[in-house]
Structure formats: C-alpha cells, structure tokens
Amino acid sequence: MTSVSATLPVGPHSLAAPATPKRVCATTGLGVCLDAQRFIKLHAVVGVVFLLLGGIAALLLALTRWQTVHLLPADWFYRVLTFHGINMLIFWILFFEVAILYFACTTPLNARLFSRKVAWVGFALMGVGAVMVDWVILAGKADVMMTSYLPLLAHPAFYLGIILVAVGTLVGVFNFFATLYVAKRDRAYEGSMPIVTFGALAAAIIAVVTLLHGAIVMIPTFAYSMGWIGQPDPIWYRIIWWGLGHQSQQVNVCAMVAVWYLLSHVIVGARPVNEAVCRTAFALYILFINIASAHHLLVDPAVGSAWKIWNTSYAMYLAVLASMVHGFTVPAGVEIAMREKGYTRGLFGWVVALPWRNPALSGTVLSVIIFGFLGGITGVTLGTQQINIIAHNTLRIPGHFHVTVVGGTTLAFMALAYYVIPLFFQRDFIWRGLARLQPWLFGLGIVMLSFGMSFAGSMGVSRRSWDIDAQGVYGSAAHLWLGVLGLGGVLAFVGLLAFVLLCVGTLLFGEKNHGRPMADWGTPPALAGAQAGSLADNHSATKGTIVLTLVFLACFAVYYFANWKALADVWPVR
Amino acid sequence: MSLRPLTSPWFHAPAGHEKLWLGVAILWCFVMSLMMPYWHFRGKQNSSGEAYAVMPADFLARTEKFVEANRVGTFKNPTPNAFAAELPLVEPPAGGDAYLVGRMWQWYPALRLRQGETYRIHLSALDLQHGFSLQPLNMNFQAVPGYDHVLTLTPTSKGEFTIVCNEFCGIGHHAMTGKIFVE
Numbered sequence: 066m067t068s069v070s071a072t073l074p075v076g077p078h079s080l081a082a083p084a085t086p087k088r089v090c091a092t093t094g095l096g097v098c099l100d101a102q103r104f105i106k107l108h109a110v111v112g113v114v115f116l117l118l119g120g121i122a123a124l125l126l127a128l129t130r131w132q133t134v135h136l137l138p139a140d141w142f143y144r145v146l147t148f149h150g151i152n153m154l155i156f157w158i159l160f161f162e163v164a165i166l167y168f169a170c171t172t173p174l175n176a177r178l179f180s181r182k183v184a185w186v187g188f189a190l191m192g193v194g195a196v197m198v199d200w201v202i203l204a205g206k207a208d209v210m211m212t213s214y215l216p217l218l219a220h221p222a223f224y225l226g227i228i229l230v231a232v233g234t235l236v237g238v239f240n241f242f243a244t245l246y247v248a249k250r251d252r253a254y255e256g257s258m259p260i261v262t263f264g265a266l267a268a269a270i271i272a273v274v275t276l277l278h279g280a281i282v283m284i285p286t287f288a289y290s291m292g293w294i295g296q297p298d299p300i301w302y303r304i305i306w307w308g309l310g311h312q313s314q315q316v317n318v319c320a321m322v323a324v325w326y327l328l329s330h331v332i333v334g335a336r337p338v339n340e341a342v343c344r345t346a347f348a349l350y351i352l353f354i355n356i357a358s359a360h361h362l363l364v365d366p367a368v369g370s371a372w373k374i375w376n377t378s379y380a381m382y383l384a385v386l387a388s389m390v391h392g393f394t395v396p397a398g399v400e401i402a403m404r405e406k407g408y409t410r411g412l413f414g415w416v417v418a419l420p421w422r423n424p425a426l427s428g429t430v431l432s433v434i435i436f437g438f439l440g441g442i443t444g445v446t447l448g449t450q451q452i453n454i455i456a457h458n459t460l461r462i463p464g465h466f467h468v469t470v471v472g473g474t475t476l477a478f479m480a481l482a483y484y485v486i487p488l489f490f491q492r493d494f495i496w497r498g499l500a501r502l503q504p505w506l507f508g509l510g511i512v513m514l515s516f517g518m519s520f521a522g523s524m525g526v527s528r529r530s531w532d533i534d535a536q537g538v539y540g541s542a543a544h545l546w547l548g549v550l551g552l553g554g555v556l557a558f559v560g561l562l563a564f565v566l567l568c569v570g571t572l573l574f575g576e577k578n579h580g581r582p583m584a585d586w587g588t589p590p591a592l593a594g595a596q597a598g599s600l601a602d603n604h605s606a607t608k609g610t611i612v613l614t615l616v617f618l619a620c621f622a623v624y625y626f627a628n629w630k631a632l633a634d635v636w637p638v639r
Numbered sequence: 640m641s642l643r644p645l646t647s648p649w650f651h652a653p654a655g656h657e658k659l660w661l662g663v664a665i666l667w668c669f670v671m672s673l674m675m676p677y678w679h680f681r682g683k684q685n686s687s688g689e690a691y692a693v694m695p696a697d698f699l700a701r702t703e704k705f706v707e708a709n710r711v712g713t714f715k716n717p718t719p720n721a722f723a724a725e726l727p728l729v730e731p732p733a734g735g736d737a738y739l740v741g742r743m744w745q746w747y748p749a750l751r752l753r754q755g756e757t758y759r760i761h762l763s764a765l766d767l768q769h770g771f772s773l774q775p776l777n778m779n780f781q782a783v784p785g786y787d788h789v790l791t792l793t794p795t796s797k798g799e800f801t802i803v804c805n806e807f808c809g810i811g812h813h814a815m816t817g818k819i820f821v822e
Contacts, residue, residue, distance in 0.1 A: 140810055143810070173642050173643065208809075214767075214768045216768075216784060217767050217807075255644060256647075257649065258645075261642055299768060299783050299785060300783060303783075327641060327642065339651065340645060341650045364779060365781045366688055366690030366781065366789075367786055367788075370686075374679065378671065378672040378675045378676070382668040385671075386664055389667075390661065393661075394657070397657065449671070451684050451685055454686060455777050455778065456779070457770075457781070458772065525774045525775060525777040525803070527770065527805030530813045531813045533813070535813050535814040536801060536816055537718045537801065537816075538775055538803065603655075604654040604657060604658070606655075607656040607657070608656070610656065614660055615663070618667060629678070632684050633684070635684060636793055638683075638686055638792050639687055639791035
C-alpha cells in the first residue's frame with residue numbers, strides 16, 4: 066500500500082479518507098472502492114452478454130460461409146453479419162473496456178471513483194443505445210454491415226443508437242479522467258501512476274479521439290437518414306469513418322497490452338524491465354495510430370499516393386514499433402521474474418516452469434502469440450500501400466482482424482476474467498478443469514478460423530459475401546479453406562460458450578471467498594536460493610526473450626517479402 | 640511494479656537485450672518504410688488513386704457512348720446468372736479509355752483487351768459502393784458513386800477474367816459479376 070504523507074491530510078477521494086465505502090482485497094491487500102466495484106461488475110456482465118449474442122451470430126456465420134453447410138439464407142446472412150460485427154467489435158469490447166478503466170483509475174491508485182451518478186448516466190446511455198441498435202438490426206432495418214458505407218442507408222435509429230453508445234462511453238471516459246484528477250489532487254497515491262493505469266490512460270485518450278471521429282461522421286449521417294440534410298460525400302464518409310473504425314481497435318490494443326502487463330504481474334510477479342521504454346511505446350500509440358486509418362483507403366479513388374505512402378509508412382510504423390516494443394517487454398518481464406525465482410535452466414527453462422494450468426496465464430500467452438505472430442505480421446503487410454491491391458475486401462482482411470481483436474484482445478479479456486470474478490465478485494470458479502481447457506479451445510478455434518479466411522482470401526474469395534458458387538471462379542482449394550474456417554468457427558464458439566457458462570455458473574453457484582484469498586490458479590513458487598530483485602540491473606538476463614523476438618522478426622520478414630513477390634505477379638497498374 | 644505507483648526515479652536508458660531489440664525493430668521499420676517509395680519508382684503495381692468527380696447519370700451516359708462506339712459483339716453468360724446473362728462485349732482502342740460501371744448487380748459492359756497494351760479503365764458505381772475484384776488474378780479496387788476512378792492497367796496474361804463484387808451492395812451482391820477477356 067502506498068504510504069501517504071503523514072503531515073498533510075488526504076482528500077475525500079483517497080480510499081484512506083475516513084468513511085469512504087471500501088473493502089480490502091483479501092488476496093492482494095489492495096483497497097477496493099465499492100462504487101467502482103459495482104460499475105466494474107455491471108459493465109463486465111453486460112459486456113459478456115453482448116459477447117454471447119455476438120458469438121451465437123458468429124456460429125451462424127461460420128456455418129454459412131462453410132460452403133458445404135451454407136446454413137443461412139442470403140438476407141439473414143447479411144443481417145447476422147451486421148449484428149455480429151457491431152456486438153463484438155463495439156458492444157462487448159466497449160463495455161469491458163469501461164470496466165477496465167474503472168478498475169485502473171481506482172484500485173491501483175488507492176482512489177475513490179469520481180462520481181456514481183456520472184457512471185450511471187454513461188452506463189444507461191450505452192445500454193439504451195446498444196439495445197436500440199440490436200433491435201433495429203434484427204428487425205431487418207439496418208442490413209448495412211458495421212461500416213454502413215454511404216449511400217447504403219439504415220433506419221435512423223441505427224445511427225442514433227450508435228451515437229448514444231459513443232456518448233455513453235465518452236461519459237465513462239470522462240469519469241475515468243476525473244478520477245485520475247481527484248486521486249492526484251487528494252494525494253491518494255504518491256509518485257507516478259503504475260503502468261496498468263498509464264496503459265488505460267493511453268487507451269482512454271485514443272478513445273476520445275476515436276469517438277470524436279464517430280460524432281463527426283455519424284451525426285450528419287443520422288441527419289441525412291432523417292431527411293434533414295443532403296447526402297454526405299461517400300469518400301468523405303469513408304475517410305472519417307475509418308478515423309472511428311480503425312482507431313477504436315487501437316483502443317483495444319492499448320487496453321489489451323495494459324492487461325498483459327497486469328496479468329503477467331499478478332501471475333508471476335513480472336515488472337517492466339524499463340518503465341521509460343514501455344511508457345514511450347504507449348505514447349507512440351497515442352501520437353501515430355490515428356494515421357493507421359489510411360489502411361482502409363489504399364485502393365480508393367480520390368486519395369493520392371503521397372498521402373497513402375506518408376500515412377502508412379513513415380508515420381504508421383512508429384505505432385508498429387510500439388507493438389514490437391511491448392512484444393519484447395512483456396515476455397522479458399516474465400523471464401526476469403521467473404529467473405529471479407530460480408528457474409534459470411537454459412534458454413527456455415523459465416517457459417517450461419510457467420504455471421500452464423492457470424487459464425489466465427495460458428490465455429495471456431496465447432493472446433501475445435496470436436496477436437503478435439498472426440495479427441501483427443498480417444496487419445502490417447495488408448496495410449502496405451501496394452500490397453493492399455491483392456488483399457482489399459478479400460477474406461484476408463477478416464482473417465487478420467480476427468486474430469488481433471479476437472485472438473488478441475478478447476482472449477486477453479477472457480484471461481482477465483479468471484481474476485476479475487474471484488477478486489471482484491468474490492466467488493471461486495466452478496469447473497476448474499474446463500476453465501484450464503477454455504483458452505486453448507478458443508485460441509485454437511480462432512487460429513483455424515483465421516487460417517481458413519486468410520488462405521481463402523489469398524485465392525480471391527471476398528469478405529461479406531453469402532455465396533462463392535454463384536461467381537463460378539473458385540475451385541476446390543477455396544472450398545477446403547472455407548471448411549477450415551467453418552470448423553475453426555465452431556471450435557471457437559465452443560470455447561466462447563465454455564467461457565460464458567463458466568462465468569455465469571460461477572456467479573450463481575461459485576463458492577464465496579469473502580474474507581479469504583481467492584483459490585490459487587497456479588503461481589510459480591520461488592526455488593531455494595532464489596533472490597527477488599537480483600536481476601534488476603542485469604540487462605542481458607532476457608536471453609530467451611531475445612531469441613523468441615528474433616524468430617518473430619524472421620517470420621515477419623519472410624511473410625512480408627513473400628507478399629511483395631505475390632504482388633509482382635499481377636498486372637501492372639498505375 | 641505494474642500495479643503500484645512508482646515512487647523512485649524510473650527513467651533510465653535502454654540497455655542490453657532491450658537495446659538490441661529496439662535497434663533491430665527500428666531498423667526493420669525503416670526497411671518497411673522504404674519499400675513503399677521504392678516500389679513506387681521501381682515496381683509496377685502502384686494504384687495512384689487518380690479520380691474525378693462525376694455525376695452517376697453523366698458517367699452512365701459516357702459509358703453508353705463508349706459501348707456504342709466500340710461494341711464488337713455480345714457476351715452470353717454460360718453460367719446461370721440473372722444479373723449478367725447477356726452483356727455487350729466492347730473492345731477499347733489500344734492505349735485508349737474504357738468505361739466500366741458497377742450497379743446492382745452487374746458490371747457493365749464486358750471488355751475485350753489485348754495483351755501487353757495499356758488502357759485507362761474508368762471505374763465508377765451508379766447506386767451504392769461496389770468492390771472491383773478481378774479473378775482469378777486477385778486485383779481489388781473500390782468503385783464509389785460520384786467518383787470516376789481511373790486505373791491505368793496493362794494486361795500481361797491472356798484468358799477470361801471474372802469481375803466479382805466484393806463490397807456489400809444488397810441481397811444480390813454475391814451474384815454480381817462481370818467479364819474481361821484478354822487476347
């Protein structure tokens with residue numbers, strides 16, 4: 066616990082102030098603000114409900130694109146696709162992220178949430194908006210996909226619902242910023258904020274920029290759908306929309322990386338090797354990620370090549386650099402922590418000794434690997450101005466973002482839930498055997514799904530298409546990969562369902578752990594003779610991590626140049 | 640500590656393995672940054688995004704004029720497709736302009752091109768946004784109403800190519816196809 070200066074009295078928003086509604090966590094010894102706890106629970110539960118809805122839609126879609134099964138009729142395929150995208154990419158993730166923000170601004174800072182009323186307002190706006198959007202989609206009045214590219218038009222309630230969700234989220238983000246301010250003012254903590262809060266702060270800043278883009282694009286579109294103004298220009302719409310669309314995913318990246326730091330610390334006691342480097346990497350996200358929206362406009366008319374090259378090369382790679390930094394610092398922190406505990410054998414003895422039976426650990430490790438190796442490498446390659454010609458709007462695109470957002474962010478959030486539920490709902494998990502299996506099931510399913518999409522996409526199969534047989538150009542190989550997509554989708558859905566059942570079952574039937582530490586998932590014990598902090602000044606103790614990251618770089622380079630080769634095989638175009 | 644505020648000074652320069660990785664990562668970002676301008680001058684696949692504002696009705700009129708002037712026959716689709724059962728087959732002059740329209744749910748007209756010649760293909764959409772995806776070659780471009788998107792293409796392989804729509808444009812989207820023949 067942070068020591069508070071004895072000479073100065075603390076303000077009302079420090080948990081140390083008298084009569085503050087709080088409890089002390091029996092596992093970590095940290096103070097928990099009861100107001101924040103309520104909203105963390107509320108947002109997390111609602112988030113998981115949307116995850117389940119989006120997951121059911123995902124299963125239907127996978128079984129439709131699996132051409133042999135081809136389950137849904139055309140109209141319902143596009144309807145369910147719209148529903149799936151919005152529930153997963155917006156509702157599930159935003160609700161869970163607000164929960165993370167409320168955690169990050171209170172417990173680690175020993176602070177009280179700024180305002181209960183503001184939190185209620187934000188939550189209500191988000192909830193009403195989300196229900197509105199889902200209702201209008203299922204009623205068949207908004208078959209417009211998540212991007213809703215003009216002049217394709219939905220019912221006004223669709224745009225209004227999204228605006229409400231965005232405003233509600235902004236209100237939640239405001240509550241987060243206000244809490245940071247009062248925590249500092251009331252001297253709830255001393256020194257600099259911890260990296261988990263810093264990562265959440267970066268996510269919140271990007272969220273504000275993102276939501277402002279959303280307002281700029283959605284408000285005129287809503288007005289147009291009401292017949293108040295003329296049609297906004299479709300290219301203007303695309304440019305501004307992607308300021309919302311791509312950046313919102315960068316909010317997820319930030320939140321996910323913050324969760325990596327949090328979980329690696331909670332499970333094995335990892336700490337950043339160098340705080341300055343990690344924090345600079347978060348700052349790079351804030352400064353340069355906006356520019357990555359150009360990704361989506363690389364084969365558009367009316368956007369010149371100089372603009373495309375500038376945005377996607379010089380500036381965007383500084384954000385890529387940030388991810389590459391975290392890809393080193395997170396495992397390096399784990400390696401140092403494990404070596405300090407005495408697991409020093411060879412290059413990878415520390416990897417073998419990790420608590421693999423802890424689903425939060427396996428979830429985090431899978432999240433880092435799937436996000437980095439599959440999501441990061443494909444994303445940078447697809448976002449190259451010229452290479453995009455052979456990938457734009459093919460299944461390669463969802464093949465990429467399913468490994469970043471689902472294999473990366475969603476899996477990291479699932480891993481977090483294995484600690485959130487015992488620590489905040491104070492119930493121990495039921496069916497621990499199933500829980501140990503769950504991240505593997507989900508991760509494997511998503512990897513198969515992504516491989517199926519990526520390979521089918523490289524054979525030209527388009528995304529957002531109900532049927533490939535009517536086009537008469539795709540052979541048996543494309544059908545095979547769509548089958549892999551379908552199987553992966555089913556497997557991932559089983560993993561998702563297992564997660565939801567575990568969470569709901571635990572909330573209803575889990576054993577209460579009030580007043581005692583949560584049941585341990587597996588924490589590696591320190592071996593005899595081990596000394597905490599002994600490697601703090603040894604900058605060459607991360608041998609295993611440097612080998613892993615160099616392997617990563619080699620894979621990256623091979624994939625990247627293989628794509629230039631594939632591009633060179635198509636017709637010249639200017 | 641990831642979860643506790645930092646009270647001691649925490650700024651220090653990267654060292655050891657971390658410094659090595661940072662250096663390698665920055666170097667790699669440089670390589671990637673240079674590839675795009677390099678390809679722009681030395682490579683052949685660089686869509687420049689050349690485009691002009693145009694009213695959809697005007698674009699259709701230009702397309703009709705182009706079809707009338709250069710029509711060489713009729714393409715009868717051997718595969719059942721209600722939206723592209725029959726299309727005029729049009730051969731633009733070598734080095735000249737060709738017009739291609741995307742509309743629900745058809746690419747109009749069918750084009751016949753010559754291998755090795757260069758054409759300025761004017762691509763636009765009349766109603767919604769459509770995705771121009773040339774298969775099995777797998778080249779993809781966006782067709783947007785109100786914009787005349789000019790692609791300066793040089794076909795280097797012969798055969799029959801199918802244009803698939805890969806931007807969602809309604810219920811018949813999956814059946815929206817067109818044809819380009821290269822001789």
